[in-house]
Amino acid sequence: MRKKKSSESALHEVEGIKQPASVSDNSIKNIKLKRSVQPSEAVYIEKILAGDISYLSRAITLIESTNLKHQEKATAIIEHCLPFANKSVRIGITGGPGAGKSTFIEVFAKQFTSKGKKVAVLAIDPSSSINKGSILGDKTRMEELVKDPNAYIRPSPSGESLGGVAQKTRETIILCEAAGFNVILIETVGVGQSEIAVHSMVDFFLLLKLAGAGDELQGIKRGIIEMADAIVINKADQDNIKRSNLAKAEFSRALHLYPPKESSWQPKVTTCSAFYNEGIDAVYEIIKDYLSLIMSNGYFEKRRNEQNKYWLLETVNQQLKNNFYNKPTVKEALKKYLEDIQKLKTTPFKAAEELLKLAQKQ
Amino acid sequence: MRKKKSSESALHEVEGIKQPASVSDNSIKNIKLKRSVQPSEAVYIEKILAGDISYLSRAITLIESTNLKHQEKATAIIEHCLPFANKSVRIGITGGPGAGKSTFIEVFAKQFTSKGKKVAVLAIDPSSSINKGSILGDKTRMEELVKDPNAYIRPSPSGESLGGVAQKTRETIILCEAAGFNVILIETVGVGQSEIAVHSMVDFFLLLKLAGAGDELQGIKRGIIEMADAIVINKADQDNIKRSNLAKAEFSRALHLYPPKESSWQPKVTTCSAFYNEGIDAVYEIIKDYLSLIMSNGYFEKRRNEQNKYWLLETVNQQLKNNFYNKPTVKEALKKYLEDIQKLKTTPFKAAEELLKLAQKQ
Numbered sequence: 001m002r003k004k005k006s007s008e009s010a011l012h013e014v015e016g017i018k019q020p021a022s023v024s025d026n027s028i029k030n031i032k033l034k035r036s037v038q039p040s041e042a043v044y045i046e047k048i049l050a051g052d053i054s055y056l057s058r059a060i061t062l063i064e065s066t067n068l069k070h071q072e073k074a075t076a077i078i079e080h081c082l083p084f085a086n087k088s089v090r091i092g093i094t095g096g097p098g099a100g101k102s103t104f105i106e107v108f109a110k111q112f113t114s115k116g117k118k119v120a121v122l123a124i125d126p127s128s129s130i131n132k133g134s135i136l137g138d139k140t141r142m143e144e145l146v147k148d149p150n151a152y153i154r155p156s157p158s159g160e161s162l163g164g165v166a167q168k169t170r171e172t173i174i175l176c177e178a179a180g181f182n183v184i185l186i187e188t189v190g191v192g193q194s195e196i197a198v199h200s201m202v203d204f205f206l207l208l209k210l211a212g213a214g215d216e217l218q219g220i221k222r223g224i225i226e227m228a229d230a231i232v233i234n235k236a237d238q239d240n241i242k243r244s245n246l247a248k249a250e251f252s253r254a255l256h257l258y259p260p261k262e263s264s265w266q267p268k269v270t271t272c273s274a275f276y277n278e279g280i281d282a283v284y285e286i287i288k289d290y291l292s293l294i295m296s297n298g299y300f301e302k303r304r305n306e307q308n309k310y311w312l313l314e315t316v317n318q319q320l321k322n323n324f325y326n327k328p329t330v331k332e333a334l335k336k337y338l339e340d341i342q343k344l345k346t347t348p349f350k351a352a353e354e355l356l357k358l359a360q361k362q
Numbered sequence: 363m364r365k366k367k368s369s370e371s372a373l374h375e376v377e378g379i380k381q382p383a384s385v386s387d388n389s390i391k392n393i394k395l396k397r398s399v400q401p402s403e404a405v406y407i408e409k410i411l412a413g414d415i416s417y418l419s420r421a422i423t424l425i426e427s428t429n430l431k432h433q434e435k436a437t438a439i440i441e442h443c444l445p446f447a448n449k450s451v452r453i454g455i456t457g458g459p460g461a462g463k464s465t466f467i468e469v470f471a472k473q474f475t476s477k478g479k480k481v482a483v484l485a486i487d488p489s490s491s492i493n494k495g496s497i498l499g500d501k502t503r504m505e506e507l508v509k510d511p512n513a514y515i516r517p518s519p520s521g522e523s524l525g526g527v528a529q530k531t532r533e534t535i536i537l538c539e540a541a542g543f544n545v546i547l548i549e550t551v552g553v554g555q556s557e558i559a560v561h562s563m564v565d566f567f568l569l570l571k572l573a574g575a576g577d578e579l580q581g582i583k584r585g586i587i588e589m590a591d592a593i594v595i596n597k598a599d600q601d602n603i604k605r606s607n608l609a610k611a612e613f614s615r616a617l618h619l620y621p622p623k624e625s626s627w628q629p630k631v632t633t634c635s636a637f638y639n640e641g642i643d644a645v646y647e648i649i650k651d652y653l654s655l656i657m658s659n660g661y662f663e664k665r666r667n668e669q670n671k672y673w674l675l676e677t678v679n680q681q682l683k684n685n686f687y688n689k690p691t692v693k694e695a696l697k698k699y700l701e702d703i704q705k706l707k708t709t710p711f712k713a714a715e716e717l718l719k720l721a722q723k724q
Contacts, residue, residue: 075712082706167711174709223588225620254616258587308703308710312696315714320682334674341670344444347536348670349529350437352677 041073045080051118051180053152063171064157078171081178086304088177089291090184092198094224095208100234101187104208104274106142111284112183113150120176121145123156123187124169124194152181163318166197170311173201199227200310203300204287207231211240211247211271226258229267230286236271236279244271263299265290330359403435407442413480413542415514425533426519440533443540448666450539451653452546454560456586457570462596463549466570466636468504473646474545475512482538483507485518485549486531486556514543525680528559532673535563561589562672565662566649569593573602573609573633588620591629592648598633598641606633625661627652692721 039047039055047055062074093108095101109119121142145151157168173184186202188194199205207228225231231251236244251269261267268286272279294300324330337351401409401417409417424436455470457463471481483504507513519530535546548564550556561567569590587593593613598606613631623629630648634641656662686692699713 078709079712082709086706171709171711223585226585226588250615250619253612254619257612257616305704309700311710312699312703312713312717315711316686316717317679317683319714319718320686321679324678324682337674338671341674342667344448347440347444347533348673349533349677350441351674352681355674355678356681 085174085177090202092202119183120181211244237273447536447539452564454564482543573606599635
């Protein structure tokens with residue numbers, strides 16, 4: 001008991017959380033808003049800061065809208081919420097299909113909500129329409145969490161480009177934080193570039209794995225292991241315990257071969273069974289230790305600043321590229337140059353030069 | 363003896379090399395060119411294709427020149443050399459200061475030259491002026507190789523930006539290949555972003571390590587281990603043999619935890635002592651095996667095509683960014699926005715939008 005209490009206060013402390021005056025009341029969820037009348041920005045802001053889930057959801061819908069007016073409204077709301085944001089722990093959770101992400105997130109989120117924390121669960125998945133359905137879209141997979149008044153689950157925004165989805169998720173984080181959520185969990189499937197995006201918006205990056213299953217099965221891309229602050233081997237139960245412990249030992253050894261992280265954190269490996277709710281508290285403790293470390297050595301703040309800078313530059317760079325490659329003449333010429341390069345008729349550098357000249361003429 | 367012969371023919375086969383009609387004669391090195399008269403492009407091309415080292419060197423100097431006329435001339439020469447390029451094995455060799463790169467490269471290159479191959483040794487090191495002198499600049503470190511008529515050593519081009527240096531190295535590879543070099547070794551110090559650049563221009567990526575020395579000492583950045591096709595533990599001699607074998611076992615185990623490579627190659631770990639010239643033939647055999655695999659499964663060609671595409675897009679993207687961020691108004695505004703973001707006055711996305719609008723006005 002005492003241990004739990006100290007965990008709670010430590011987490012509270014490291015977060016530096018100032019709880020908003022009024023925290024959400026689940027009953028607010030049931031208030032029906034008149035959809036025909038769009039509330040003013042001021043109403044949105046007031047309600048979100050009061051922890052109103054219904055307004056939070058509608059504001060996130062504005063963020064995700066392709067309608068320009070909606071987007072402008074969203075931007076104004078975000079701007080006003082900004083001073084109240086930034087006060088949460090952001091945790092990225094990735095794992096291939098079958099690693100048991102939904103079950104894990106459900107019991108893991110409970111670790112926080114049972115201690116009075118408010119948890120928002122988001123997802124990044126630009127290709128959700130074609131993926132194997134493991135991402136949050138299927139809310140019913142988290143039956144318990146959905147009913148938890150201290151939890152808020154928001155499926156992945158639809159969108160084709162990772163950049164677009166990542167931006168929407170970043171903005172959603174701001175609103176969730178302003179609404180009083182002090183733990184943000186962000187889920188990805190670990191099969192693509194999404195993990196780099198998630199890694200660039202979270203404080204802690206958790207990789208969920210299965211013992212024994214080859215990585216082909218788990219669909220984990222190279223590079224993800226190196227980003228992990230913790231590797232959690234799930235489904236360590238029944239016949240699988242021995243294999244899971246073996247995998248834990250192997251990963252622990254392997255991680256020691258890596259160069260140290262800038263955070264000076266030594267990534268941890270642990271086993272758990274989300275299904276039997278075993279070992280989840282250990283994951284919670286790892287994150288608590290990690291936060292204590294990076295709050296005391298200044299890495300927490302440094303990293304968040306770097307992430308903000310990253311997203312500014314990343315957004316600009318992405319837009320510069322879009323503007324360039326979407327020019328019809330560039331599109332056509334690029335195709336030809338790629339063929340020429342393949343036939344060794346030109347070098348990549350000469351082709352690049354000519355392509356840039358072509359775009360300038362327009 | 364017989365083994366060596368088969369290695370040689372295998373390597374010859376996998377490269378698909380058509381040896382240029384006349385291969386270099388070391389005596390050509392001694393011909394003094396009249397520096398005052400710039401030879402015509404036609405002369406350059408003819409001499410390079412004949413394997414003339416002196417003209418090759420001068421053409422590389424044109425590539426590295428900041429003079430626009432020199433660059434134009436270089437571009438024309440490269441273009442004519444292109445159909446004769448691409449016929450080599452390109453190997454990236456990286457390792458922190460003290461890993462023994464120079465000694466290793468010297469004996470490793472001999473593996474090829476002793477079998478009649480021609481080896482060019484290049485370096486990528488955008489920060490050569492401030493580094494610890496481990497890169498090729500200090501030619502005297504390869505005393506034997508310098509005298510080898512089948513070897514050509516070219517120090518790193520000076521240049522501030524990695525992009526610039528990488529481009530020059532890529533173009534230098536083309537000329538070296540046209541001059542009949544069938545093995546290109548590219549050295550980096552492994553402390554920065556250079557390895558991604560090298561990885562994007564080689565067929566095989568070799569990481570040189572020391573047993574026992576922490577990675578802090580070796581200065582190897584995270585991510586590099588994942589790129590390696592082979593990890594070679596150097597200085598495995600005398601008192602160090604046991605530790606080196608232990609390190610070998612550890613790395614072998616660790617590498618098995620990684621997701622498989624697109625090449626379907628399982629990275630190898632081996633020990634060697636470059637100083638005592640022990641175990642170098644094993645490294646040669648590994649590369650031979652790798653080449654056999656990727657030539658037969660089509661990855662060799664696929665990868666080279668992808669690399670060319672990468673460099674075309676990378677060059678364009680780099681230039682787009684340069685054009686944008688070098689605008690004085692953008693520079694000034696960016697500074698302000700970064701401050702605002704830090705103070706949570708704006709979001710990275712809003713700042714990016716405003717920055718892009720600002721640049722368009724000009």
